[in-house]
Amino acid sequence: MPAPKYLTIKQYLFNEIASGRWTEHHKVPSENQLATQFSVSRMTARRALQELTEEGALVRTKGLGSFVASFKNQSSLLKVKNIVDEIELRGMKHSCELVTLEKRSSNPEVSVALSLPLESPVFFAALIHYQDRQPIQLEARYVNARLVPNFIEQDFTKITPHEYLAKTLPLTEAEHVVEAVLADRQVLHYLKLNPPQACLQLTRRSWSSLGVVSFTQLTHPGQHYRMGSQARFGD
Amino acid sequence: MPAPKYLTIKQYLFNEIASGRWTEHHKVPSENQLATQFSVSRMTARRALQELTEEGALVRTKGLGSFVASFKNQSSLLKVKNIVDEIELRGMKHSCELVTLEKRSSNPEVSVALSLPLESPVFFAALIHYQDRQPIQLEARYVNARLVPNFIEQDFTKITPHEYLAKTLPLTEAEHVVEAVLADRQVLHYLKLNPPQACLQLTRRSWSSLGVVSFTQLTHPGQHYRMGSQARFGD
DNA sequence: GAGTGGTCTAGACCACCCC
DNA sequence: GGGTGGTCTAGACCACTCG
Known part of the structure; x- marks a missing residue:
């Protein structure tokens, strides 16, 4: 039973933020980019972005993209x-x-x-x-x-x-x-x-x-x- | 722009609980039942159940079903x-x-x-x-x-x-x-x-x-x- | 118009639980 | 074995933003 794919992506994104490589307002890869990069469907990439958004780490805007949330x-x-x-x-x-x-x-x-x-x-x-x-x-x-x-x-x-x-x-x-x-x-x-x-x-x-x-x-x-x-x- | 379907289902489930018709530990309809009942795909029915679970209103167990959470x-x-x-x-x-x-x-x-x-x-x-x-x-x-x-x-x-x-x-x-x-x-x-x-x-x-x-x-x-x-x- | 996120579908395979 | 939730796919249409 391997780790779920969406979790792998989520952890990748989280590490980029927690390490400080991506800081406030940094634009993160889009759903399609992540889907290609990790060879998954868009729905799977989306789930990783979605959960991080619910947890307050990302902010997403329709038509614009996903961004690292303000730390404050x-x-x-x-x-x-x-x-x-x-x-x-x-x-x-x-x-x-x-x-x-x-x-x-x-x-x-x-x-x-x-x-x-x-x-x-x-x-x-x-x-x-x-x-x-x-x-x-x-x-x-x-x-x-x-x-x-x-x-x-x-x-x-x-x-x-x-x-x-x-x-x-x-x-x-x-x-x-x-x-x-x-x-x-x-x-x-x-x-x-x-x-x-x-x-x-x-x-x-x-x-x-x-x-x-x-x-x-x-x-x-x-x-x-x-x-x-x-x-x-x-x- | 009609209300999203998953929201309609979510509100239906929420009302059953908030009104007291379904009380603690009541078994709620399964993903497939809701999908049939509301004429949506399983993924859409699933989203309604999923969000209510994240908000603490439901508890779900693999192989068993979804239940109204303990109020406490x-x-x-x-x-x-x-x-x-x-x-x-x-x-x-x-x-x-x-x-x-x-x-x-x-x-x-x-x-x-x-x-x-x-x-x-x-x-x-x-x-x-x-x-x-x-x-x-x-x-x-x-x-x-x-x-x-x-x-x-x-x-x-x-x-x-x-x-x-x-x-x-x-x-x-x-x-x-x-x-x-x-x-x-x-x-x-x-x-x-x-x-x-x-x-x-x-x-x-x-x-x-x-x-x-x-x-x-x-x-x-x-x-x-x-x-x-x-x-x-x-x- | 190209790219983005938001919603949705109709399938699929799996692990788990109960009968 | 039949039902359940957990994961995943490969498409689709839409509204939105930006150049």
Whole structure:
């Protein structure tokens, strides 16, 4: 029982994208080209393209062709948590203050999160996101310095760290954990809150094909932030 | 430009399920039966079944047939938050204590949440869920009494309210909001906590085809509860 | 008009399940 | 063996985009 042909094609396309050889908006081969190239019928080639489209890796337009999707739109979960989009959706202005941006050596916790040896080079960034003038998120982020060597040279008041990463390399996977925590001294200070304050804390790890890229803690004051989601059954 | 044939078939199947005429585990027509019934090729009938399967409405087994999926497994979001499964997944024992179960008249907040006129009949249930002997979730639930008239007669130490609802009528849609809150006096008391305590609060509304069925607040102590999720790119 | 994706057909072979 | 879903083919017509 050999692997299905459509899967072979799908994996070929996926590898081209995950490896970074085809980046955002790259035009991928048409159904007919793939059918010829892999000696299959058009319907079989089509299935590979179709499934990758449903999974968010490709965008297809009638009469135009199939293209690698924007990395920032890959995952609905990632999208849900893009704070800039959310704030602008509410018609408010997003701004960002850089608190820290420096090179560090990974401590045990960070090493585990990034799957790196102890004392590996990592970048650490701390930022405060504002909605209009109100602080709404504290972002503490560790980045694998080997995978994204230019991270530390960016101006994160102009582009958010997540946007920079998504622009720079193909993020292929993400893991999220959400929990409620009491704000500690630092959080109270940066978000200008009075104790006791419950905060929603989102911990995210994101991957590229080469490994864990980034480990991030996003902390929001509970009464100012809600994460919503809708699940629908059928069409 | 007439509607695609596969969509017509898909909508037909969906209506049978959403209306409740076909319930959990009901065997749906085979690819060949649908092809004959709708005068289309097998590939077209197949597409309707296939898409409903990807959307979680059907389960298909080679050699056996296609069946209406368990309502409790319809949505990954719903599944994530099924506390019984989560506790048992951890190898611990779930139990449940009924605090309140009574008929009420909807106040403004509940009326809005359930899309009902003021002073409509609703049922209210309050329960504490335990993981082994530790309280881990406070559930406060309002149910539209007209849609689920027998709700109040159930024994919720044997079946959870969500299980009962999912068993009784087809839940077609759900909306979730998660936020961090400080535990109030009542929550501290029922979950046996000391102030100040940050809690993760999940607010859920679930629909059937006839309207909003239920409006629920689930409160968990922050340090004992995490909601995880993974997003993957491609296969 | 040439190329693209969207839909559809009427066949085919296979692995699987149940009788 | 008969029915089921899983894969695959070699065609077809259409609507769309672009040059």
